[in-house]
Amino acid sequence: MTKKKQIDVLLHKFVPKHLLLTKEESQHLLEKYRIDITDLPQMFEKDPVAIAIGAKEGDIVKIIRDSNTTVRSMDYYRYVKKEKA
DSSP states (O other): OOOOOOOOOOSTTOOOOEEEHHHHHHHHHHHHTTTOOGGGEEETTTHHHHHHHHHOOEEEEEEEOOOOSSSOEEEEEEEEEEHHH
């Protein structure tokens, strides 16, 4: 039996920073933009990054992408969803 080598996907240079929002932060985001959670793009619960940060169905993940052309970074949001069986 061979052991699989674990790779931390969060350390890869092409994976931007992912932050799991608290329930309060999630509610504030939805109220600020007057949207429903399903209005956000989705990511699946089995996504390697979702697994790495412990995201579960119904959570919102903030993705911070650094930009080489602007002074500030760009923030994106995804809601976590289960894949259909």
